[in-house]
Amino acid sequence: MTKRFTRRWTAAAAAAVVAVGLAACSSGSGPAQPADLKPVDDGATLTMWARAGRQPIFDPIVKAYNDSHKNQISITYVPEDQYVTKFATAIASSSAPDIASFDVIYAPQFVAGKQLTDVTSALGRLSYHEDLLPAHMASLSDDDGHEFGVPVAADMSLIYYNKTLFAKAGLDPDAPPRNWDEMLAAAKAIKALGSDEYGLYMPHNNTGQLQFDFTPFIWAAGGKVTNPDGSFVFDDDATRAALRLFKTAWDAGYFPDSAKSDDGVGFVSAFAKGNIGMSMIGGGGSDAYASQHLPFDYGVMPIPGPKTGEVASFAGGDVAGISAGAQHPDQAWDFLSWLTSDTTQLDVYGKLHSIPIRSDLVAKLPADAGEFMTVPAGLLEYGHQPRSTHLNEVMSNVTGPYLTMFRDYLFNGVDLDAAVTKAQKDADAITGR
Amino acid sequence: MSSLAHEVLAPASPAGARTRLLARERRTGYLLLLPSAVLIVVFFLVPLGLTVTMSFYDWPIFGARRPVGLANYAEALGDGRFWDAVWFTTWYTALTSVLGFAAALGLALLLRPRFPGRTIARSIVFAPVTIGMGVAGLLWLTLVNGRSGVVIQILRTLGVLGPEQDWLGDGGAVIAIAVVLTIWKTVGLPMLVLIIGMDSIDESVYEAARIDGAGPWSTLTRITLPLINRPLALVVLLTVIANFLSFDQFYTLSRGGPDGATVSVVFYLYEQGFQAFRQGYAAAIAVLIALLLAILTVIQVRVQQRSADE
Numbered sequence: 048m049t050k051r052f053t054r055r056w057t058a059a060a061a062a063a064v065v066a067v068g069l070a071a072c073s074s075g076s077g078p079a080q081p082a083d084l085k086p087v088d089d090g091a092t093l094t095m096w097a098r099a100g101r102q103p104i105f106d107p108i109v110k111a112y113n114d115s116h117k118n119q120i121s122i123t124y125v126p127e128d129q130y131v132t133k134f135a136t137a138i139a140s141s142s143a144p145d146i147a148s149f150d151v152i153y154a155p156q157f158v159a160g161k162q163l164t165d166v167t168s169a170l171g172r173l174s175y176h177e178d179l180l181p182a183h184m185a186s187l188s189d190d191d192g193h194e195f196g197v198p199v200a201a202d203m204s205l206i207y208y209n210k211t212l213f214a215k216a217g218l219d220p221d222a223p224p225r226n227w228d229e230m231l232a233a234a235k236a237i238k239a240l241g242s243d244e245y246g247l248y249m250p251h252n253n254t255g256q257l258q259f260d261f262t263p264f265i266w267a268a269g270g271k272v273t274n275p276d277g278s279f280v281f282d283d284d285a286t287r288a289a290l291r292l293f294k295t296a297w298d299a300g301y302f303p304d305s306a307k308s309d310d311g312v313g314f315v316s317a318f319a320k321g322n323i324g325m326s327m328i329g330g331g332g333s334d335a336y337a338s339q340h341l342p343f344d345y346g347v348m349p350i351p352g353p354k355t356g357e358v359a360s361f362a363g364g365d366v367a368g369i370s371a372g373a374q375h376p377d378q379a380w381d382f383l384s385w386l387t388s389d390t391t392q393l394d395v396y397g398k399l400h401s402i403p404i405r406s407d408l409v410a411k412l413p414a415d416a417g418e419f420m421t422v423p424a425g426l427l428e429y430g431h432q433p434r435s436t437h438l439n440e441v442m443s444n445v446t447g448p449y450l451t452m453f454r455d456y457l458f459n460g461v462d463l464d465a466a467v468t469k470a471q472k473d474a475d476a477i478t479g480r
Numbered sequence: 481m482s483s484l485a486h487e488v489l490a491p492a493s494p495a496g497a498r499t500r501l502l503a504r505e506r507r508t509g510y511l512l513l514l515p516s517a518v519l520i521v522v523f524f525l526v527p528l529g530l531t532v533t534m535s536f537y538d539w540p541i542f543g544a545r546r547p548v549g550l551a552n553y554a555e556a557l558g559d560g561r562f563w564d565a566v567w568f569t570t571w572y573t574a575l576t577s578v579l580g581f582a583a584a585l586g587l588a589l590l591l592r593p594r595f596p597g598r599t600i601a602r603s604i605v606f607a608p609v610t611i612g613m614g615v616a617g618l619l620w621l622t623l624v625n626g627r628s629g630v631v632i633q634i635l636r637t638l639g640v641l642g643p644e645q646d647w648l649g650d651g652g653a654v655i656a657i658a659v660v661l662t663i664w665k666t667v668g669l670p671m672l673v674l675i676i677g678m679d680s681i682d683e684s685v686y687e688a689a690r691i692d693g694a695g696p697w698s699t700l701t702r703i704t705l706p707l708i709n710r711p712l713a714l715v716v717l718l719t720v721i722a723n724f725l726s727f728d729q730f731y732t733l734s735r736g737g738p739d740g741a742t743v744s745v746v747f748y749l750y751e752q753g754f755q756a757f758r759q760g761y762a763a764a765i766a767v768l769i770a771l772l773l774a775i776l777t778v779i780q781v782r783v784q785q786r787s788a789d790e
Contacts, residue, residue, distance in 0.1 A: 132754060135541045156757070160542020252649075252737050305626035308649035310735040313627055440756040445736040446561050446743055454739050 084169040086381035090117040094144035099124040145379045148367035154186035163195040163368035178407035182362035182430040196368030198404040203423040204360040211343035223348035225355040234301040237324035246301035248326040250309035260327035264289035266359035267352030277435035282471035362430025448473035539760035552764035565748040573723040584670035606668035617732025651741030670715040677708030713784045
């Protein structure tokens with residue numbers, strides 16, 4: 048009986064496994080539908096998802112919309128590292144929100160996976176369509192030129208510099224470095240202040256910071272990082288030059304040793320200590336530092352290129368689209384068109400000290416906006432994004448080619464040519480799969 | 481007499497009664513098994529079925545999936561990074577399990593006899609078991625990170641470490657920290673299981689050994705350990721499985737770094753499934769991990785059975 052019993056249960060288990068498999072195979076994701084959207088404000092209740100880190104921006108934005116419209120938005124904040132999987136699950140179970148706002152780096156995957164509604168024709172009717180951030184719009188477009196959303200937040204790569212330390216080191220606090228040589232010279236002067244002072248900071252063990260802060264050095268040197276077909280370009284002169292710059296700075300001791308293991312914890316906090324001359328951060332730093340009332344004077348500068356006048360930035364931030372199969376697409380479009388309008392961008396975003404997501408509005412920023420608004424806003428036209436559906440595998444994974452290339456050359460004694468060649472080969476293997 | 485009346489009134493044959501009794505017992509047995517069976521189906525067989533199915537597909541997070549046969553398995557078997565993770569996980573498991581088992585046994589021997597403060601001592605050792613591994617990892621990160629770690633700062637102040645020495649920047653040091661953290665976090669449970677096992681040994685056995693002149697070492701190796709063979713086997717089995725599936729400590733301490741030095745198989749699976757969003761490939765890795773663990777467990781059980789028989 049025991050054997051029969053075991054056989055029966057084994058058969059039942061196998062049947063369950065097969066049944067689950069068949070059920071799993073039978074479902075599929077539906078295609079995104081092209082839609083001729085019209086803004087509708089009829090009192091519908093809309094659902095919206097945004098990543099958790101954006102709550103300080105989206106709470107007041109959504110409140111401003113709800114206060115001035117019949118439609119009402121109910122927003123849910125989703126942890127960043129769970130956003131994509133949760134959204135995929137929601138789409139599969141037909142419970143996706145009407146509006147999805149997410150990190151722009153995922154936009155190519157959302158577009159390729161047809162998870163968003165095609166808004167091309169509705170966008171075309173907006174007078175400022177061509178002024179929406181080009182890098183964000185490129186990531187929201189498919190190969191046929193169809194567009195699937197709008198930018199909703201811009202976050203540019205910046206270098207925060209300690210003006211107090213600059214003055215102490217005999218540097219002009221109001222004239223930050225404009226090229227790599229000046230940056231290295233400033234770092235050297237600050238390092239010379241003492242054993243606990245360092246010229247530069249960037250977490251060297253975090254793929255996110257590497258993309259956001261190191262990659263702009265490649266762009267500023269003329270590199271492109273990704274090709275239009277989504278493949279990667281590492282084996283080029285620009286990548287070599289940027290790597291050489293960081294190696295030079297590391298070997299000279301301009302970075303503290305703790306940057307080597309920093310997996311992102313010190314991204315914002317390291318600069319607040321007051322002993323770092325220039326820290327590669329981003330727009331989010333100003334809010335954090337303003338609330339901490341740092342006991343020293345500081346400013347922001349763009350990431351420079353090898354020559355004066357060359358600058359570059361990662362065009363980070365968020366985009367939003369209407370989920371494929373959303374229940375209220377026209378009402379969702381009403382929100383997105385309101386969000387990108389002049390009034391919202393200048394008034395609501397302005398009060399939040401958030402830079403506009405339209406290049407035509409940069410000139411309209413108030414005269415007293417301050418460098419923490421004007422410097423990143425001025426970078427909008429220099430913003431880049433690595434655009435590839437394989438971005439995570441190549442540039443975000445800790446075992447991926449990008450971080451490996453960076454650390455192999457800086458710390459592990461690997462020759463520069465060998466490091467970039469290997470990264471190129473590994474990236475090609477991933478994109479060519 | 482009708483057949484029904486006959487059945488009711490006629491005395492049942494002993495064989496028939498036994499058959500009915502067995503049938504009733506069997507039904508009761510099935511009913512009692514039902515709740516567990518439902519749980520196993522919902523939380524084990526269904527996910528297992530889905531995982532096995534996914535492993536035969538190119539299953540992106542978005543968009544259409546397509547069957548690829550054994551391609552995911554072929555890729556995994558030829559994936560150097562996967563085998564690096566398997567190799568790291570294997571020796572990390574061996575090291576942590578041996579040291580962890582030795583620590584559990586030592587603590588069990590130390591904290592078993594009655595002495596003042598025994599309960600407090602046991603509680604202190606057991607306390608870390610009650611927190612999650614992720615929390616433990618973050619706690620240790622605050623102790624040992626190079627920027628603000630308390631332990632690091634103290635050692636720097638004492639001159640033991642240089643001003644810029646950073647353990648988390650050194651692969652070997654991160655692994656050592658992960659081993660110590662894991663043992664600190666988990667040793668309480670096997671210690672308790674071993675103490676319970678030791679408590680079940682009749683005191684007269686030890687008395688007889690003492691009379692025969694057995695010393696502490698021979699008492700341990702010839703009486704205590706053989707007599708707690710079953711709890712011992714359980715402890716070893718659970719420890720090895722838990723260590724092979726390590727993830728949280730590496731994620732919280734160093735994100736698998738530095739330079740991929742602490743990428744375990746589960747970390748690699750996570751990276752492929754939830755960062756690269758290659759769910760079919762991650763599923764194939766999950767199935768391979770399950771098979772590796774099953775083989776490891778069978779070998780372990782066989783070896784333990786053989787040593788118990790001897």
